[in-house]
Amino acid sequence: MANEPTDTAEPTEGSPAHDGHDHYWYHGDKAAITRRLKRIEGQIRGIQRMVDDDQYCIDILTQISASTKGLQAVALNLLEGHLAHCVAEAQTSGDPTAAEAKVKEASDAVARLLRT
Amino acid sequence: MANEPTDTAEPTEGSPAHDGHDHYWYHGDKAAITRRLKRIEGQIRGIQRMVDDDQYCIDILTQISASTKGLQAVALNLLEGHLAHCVAEAQTSGDPTAAEAKVKEASDAVARLLRT
Amino acid sequence: MANEPTDTAEPTEGSPAHDGHDHYWYHGDKAAITRRLKRIEGQIRGIQRMVDDDQYCIDILTQISASTKGLQAVALNLLEGHLAHCVAEAQTSGDPTAAEAKVKEASDAVARLLRT
Amino acid sequence: MANEPTDTAEPTEGSPAHDGHDHYWYHGDKAAITRRLKRIEGQIRGIQRMVDDDQYCIDILTQISASTKGLQAVALNLLEGHLAHCVAEAQTSGDPTAAEAKVKEASDAVARLLRT
Numbered sequence: 001m002a003n004e005p006t007d008t009a010e011p012t013e014g015s016p017a018h019d020g021h022d023h024y025w026y027h028g029d030k031a032a033i034t035r036r037l038k039r040i041e042g043q044i045r046g047i048q049r050m051v052d053d054d055q056y057c058i059d060i061l062t063q064i065s066a067s068t069k070g071l072q073a074v075a076l077n078l079l080e081g082h083l084a085h086c087v088a089e090a091q092t093s094g095d096p097t098a099a100e101a102k103v104k105e106a107s108d109a110v111a112r113l114l115r116t
Numbered sequence: 117m118a119n120e121p122t123d124t125a126e127p128t129e130g131s132p133a134h135d136g137h138d139h140y141w142y143h144g145d146k147a148a149i150t151r152r153l154k155r156i157e158g159q160i161r162g163i164q165r166m167v168d169d170d171q172y173c174i175d176i177l178t179q180i181s182a183s184t185k186g187l188q189a190v191a192l193n194l195l196e197g198h199l200a201h202c203v204a205e206a207q208t209s210g211d212p213t214a215a216e217a218k219v220k221e222a223s224d225a226v227a228r229l230l231r232t
Numbered sequence: 233m234a235n236e237p238t239d240t241a242e243p244t245e246g247s248p249a250h251d252g253h254d255h256y257w258y259h260g261d262k263a264a265i266t267r268r269l270k271r272i273e274g275q276i277r278g279i280q281r282m283v284d285d286d287q288y289c290i291d292i293l294t295q296i297s298a299s300t301k302g303l304q305a306v307a308l309n310l311l312e313g314h315l316a317h318c319v320a321e322a323q324t325s326g327d328p329t330a331a332e333a334k335v336k337e338a339s340d341a342v343a344r345l346l347r348t
Numbered sequence: 349m350a351n352e353p354t355d356t357a358e359p360t361e362g363s364p365a366h367d368g369h370d371h372y373w374y375h376g377d378k379a380a381i382t383r384r385l386k387r388i389e390g391q392i393r394g395i396q397r398m399v400d401d402d403q404y405c406i407d408i409l410t411q412i413s414a415s416t417k418g419l420q421a422v423a424l425n426l427l428e429g430h431l432a433h434c435v436a437e438a439q440t441s442g443d444p445t446a447a448e449a450k451v452k453e454a455s456d457a458v459a460r461l462l463r464t
Contacts, residue, residue: 080455107428196339223312300464
């Protein structure tokens with residue numbers, strides 16, 4: 001899982017998309033993440049066709065498990081990059097409150113993933 | 117685990133795709149299931165746009181959790197119908213081997229859902 | 233969701249604890265289920281020792297994952313038996329309301345397992 | 349979830365338990381973590397009694413879900429502390445390889461939790 005930092009332009013402070021987050025680390029991974037999401041989108045459409053064609057429920061459940069697994073792989077990829085970049089940046093910033101908030105936020109995101 | 121696509125809208129009795137399964141119970145729920153899957157498909161496309169727009173990882177993770185939850189709701193809906201129809205049919209058929217196989221198959225499907 | 237403890241070893245037919253459920257199917261599996269639960273109990277105690285000995289968090293997390301997996305295996309075992317016995321009994325009883333209630337109950341139990 | 353760093357003795361370098369990890373952050377939380385694990389251990393013993401007393405499978409499944417949820421809460425607590433201390437320490441150490449390894453390790457631990 002390569003989360004190599006991007007070498008493309010750092011967005012300027014105050015740009016609309018920026019809002020204080022350094023969330024551009026995944027620029028480099030964008031193509032890969034998008035490819036995976038496109039594949040998952042295709043799987044969801046495939047599941048719709050299976051339902052449409054009255055296919056066997058267990059086979060549909062198997063496909064749903066596969067799509068869920070795919071989504072979790074994307075989530076883990078994003079989480080790893082987030083820890084390596086956004087959380088790391090907060091932790092090296094010398095602002096303990098910001099660092100703590102980032103860790104809490106990441107840990108809450110993991111809690112949401114676990115609860116699904 | 118045969119997930120072979122069928123291009124027939126309604127396999128005739130005894131057609132290879134039918135293979136003895138009464139998996140048409142969800143005919144009545146089809147519209148609802150399809151609507152939910154369409155919404156999930158839209159969410160996945162939304163996630164692609166979020167990645168494209170360099171949105172904040174944590175927000176993307178939140179959307180992934182929501183899509184996963186949506187997929188699990190569809191899975192639970194299908195499972196409930198499967199137990200109420202396909203498994204019930206096997207259990208009232210008087211063929212204990214068939215009934216046992218159906219229960220094992222449903223329980224394996226739950227195991228796959230849990231492991232994702 | 234009645235979890236009332238019963239202190240009788242074997243409730244007599246019609247005793248309040250029996251309440252019409254044929255939940256004795258796992259009598260035969262009891263030794264195996266109990267052995268697994270004892271092993272999990274031992275793992276939990278092992279985790280306590282790891283915390284006590286200041287062991288590395290990641291190693292503790294690995295043990296927690298193993299215990300969770302163990303609990304899910306017990307749950308799947310119980311679920312499979314429940315479908316094969318209690319749900320089947322309701323479905324062959326000729327009482328569609330009872331059968332539907334059992335399926336709903338089993339499916340809700342799966343939902344709770346998925347959400348943990 | 350208070351993961352306040354401990355002010356108790358930092359273990360000396362080279363102590364047998366140390367092995368290069370700064371995993372003592374949870375010293376301060378130890379009492380709370382241990383209390384939770386003791387409660388989970390009690391729940392597991394309660395489940396054994398439920399099986400022993402032939403209680404209803406669905407009620408047992410409900411208890412298993414509760415124990416699993418308890419274990420996940422402990423895991424999230426440990427993970428949060430781990431990110432706030434061990435991972436942060438690696439990230440501020442100025443050794444990018446060590447930092448990357450810690451992030452990968454944490455993210456793999458989350459993957460294991462998700463897969464259970």
